[in-house]
Amino acid sequence: MRFSTETLKLAIERIADRIDPIGAEMNRLDGQLGDGDLGVTLVNGFNNLKGIKDDLPDDLGRAFFAMAKSVTAVSGSSFGTLLATALMAAGKQVKDKDEVEWSEVPALLQAAQDAMIARGGANLGDKTMLDMMDSLISTLSGKQTPEEMLAAAQKAAAQTLETFRDQPNKIGRARVYAEKSIGLDDPGMMAIARMIDCFD
Secondary structure: EEEEHHHHHHHHHHHHHHHHHHHHHHHHHHHOOOOOOHHHHHHHHHHHHHHHHHHOOOOOHHHHHHHHHHHHHHHHOOOHHHHHHHHHHHHOOOOOOOOOOOHHHHHHHHHHHHHHHHHOOOOOOOOOOOHHHHHHHHHHHOOHHHHHHHHHHHHHHHHHHHHOOOOOOOOOOHHHHHHHHHOOHHHHHHHHHHHHHOOO
16 A cells, blocks of 8 residues: 555554553653643643544645644644644645655655754754654665665664664753753654554
């Protein structure tokens, strides 16, 4: 099976089914460094996505756009805005296509990352979810199947968390707690890692 709207539907279902405990964990992590609403953003976002998933169009670009609109409808947080931005950017890459090869996934992630950097102003190395995405782009390049991509993504996510754990956050509200953030996982990074785990 190639990457299609059915892939997106499955992803939404897998994550939405586990989003409540993930949300609780993300609220706790985010509360250590920010305003503690990341989990709320994730729960509301994926519950809303689950409600529209069966109506997503076959056109992959339009499906991504619909997902972005759904996330925006229930979240005005910075994470929600960046997630919607990422979905829009990915959608532009596959406009008018019903499916693509799995090998194109890194290019979709790269487009999403570029758009988030432009929108949010963070840089690689600032200890944000952008660093997690950068690791995923690197590790998924050259992979051809969802099975090998999942295994590589899980390994990369764990390594990225470990690499950045003892570094300070350098941007956003967490920057205020830069010293306190040393030794803590970045909530945005962890959110991506937890979503990857939903595909076990």
